[in-house]
Amino acid sequence: MFNKFDVLETIDMIEKEHLDIRTVTMGISLLPCIRQNGEETASAVYDTVMKKAENLVKTAEDLSAEYGIPIVNKRVSVTPVSLITAAFPEKSVLVGRALDRAAKELGIDFLGGYSALVHKGTADYEETFIRTIPEVLASTSRLCSSVNVGSSKSGINMDAVRQMGETIVQTANLTKDEDGKGCAKLVVFCNAVEDNPFMAGAFHGVGEADTVINVGVSGPGVVQHALKFIPDADLTTAAETIKRTAFKITRAGQLIATQAAQRLNARFGIVDLSLAPTPARGDSVAHILEELGLEVVGGHGTTACLAMLNDAVKKGGVMASSRVGGLSGAFIPVSEDIGMIESAEAGKITLDKLEAMTCVCSVGLDMIAIPGDTPATTISAIIADEAAIGMVNNKTTAVRVIPAVGKGVGDQVNFGGLLGRAPVMPVHTGDAGKFIRRGGLIPAPIHSFKN
């Protein structure tokens, strides 16, 4: 049973500390939609998504009203489209546009899965598929794309790494009128997970059931607020406080996930135990780190602080949910976190520090604006570095950088809404072209051979 203080604590979390369910994401298998040609497949894909997710938004709104907790985003993830269009990869664009149309009509903000998994090698159909990504992202608004270029088990596909550097540059150029927004919907992964509910990297893995509900929780503001009460406590106590708070947040996520799955006639997949920031003040992961004692995020000590936060979130969350998955940990997107934005604008956080931080938290170099004249090979090298961190450390890493066409260091890009704004950050100018053009596969590390 709960007491009146518990009730008031929950109300304060919701009203003052931005506690919310960040996303209810329905994963839908598109494998039954494969037809003889691109046109028929696109039509079947559209029909399937419209039918399976027709009640997604309404159900989420009902649950939100019933339990009194905001559900910010309603989303869909689908089977990697490259698998659906393998027989006619040049027609993938049709499927991409059909998915975007379905997303608009369903009233969901993003749909993920315009994806390819090429971590051990790129098939011809996948190379063709990847070439369609810039055009598709430029001609759609809600579709998200991701490509997995490496894994701890298989190594890093450097041919795909090279192609993705070029793909990011092309996408930035085709969407330059919107500050390269297409690149905000494109993620390059190492060790991508099949049940991630968060965008832009969500897709529905082929090992998943037909229709699944995955839920992503949030609540950086709640964690920061809890830490405010113990300003002088040691870090063991701080970690315990974060664990307790993560437990409460995740329990809310678990409740919504099981209820949503039941009402939508889908399986409950996982709860993703992530602290996902937004550009709103009071909803920042960077500010949690500053609450723990850093003057500003990006200084020395940031990596250790983030490691502790990430671990405590997982420990609290695992206890609270019957099935956890996705990315689970603290997100550090630059443009989507007011503390990160302010630190980057003041020149207090660098790409190198962000890279170090990705060794200990849940994703990678995320929502970072880089100079528009950055060579494709340099972007590939950034991807290779991140993929290497993920591969060696058995964790997911990702790169979502936005080349700001026509802009340089000191300028700003602004996407609006949840995607936020970011100053253009400098990248190293040493040329990695020869390394990237070598191609081939970086072999998997020795500790991956566990069979």
Added chain:
Amino acid sequence: MRAVVTVTGTDRRGIIAKVSCFLAERNVNIEDISQTILGDKFAMIMMVDTSESKMDIAQLSKDCEEMGRSIGMSVRIQHEDIFNVMHNV
């Protein structure tokens, strides 16, 4: 179904009367009630049973919000399970 009604805001006369009347009109039965005053902040918590009400909780929730606005308070009704799961292991 059991739900929790919370009323928070600046203390003033007639809040309990207004909220009780509102719930009675909708056939929602009050099972328990407690209130706290912290400084000038008023917080009332009611355990209620909505099973006799013809309205679903989503509709009750919207009505509560509107009624709260009309008296300058924040009024919520929530399924009790959100508190059960968050505050019990």
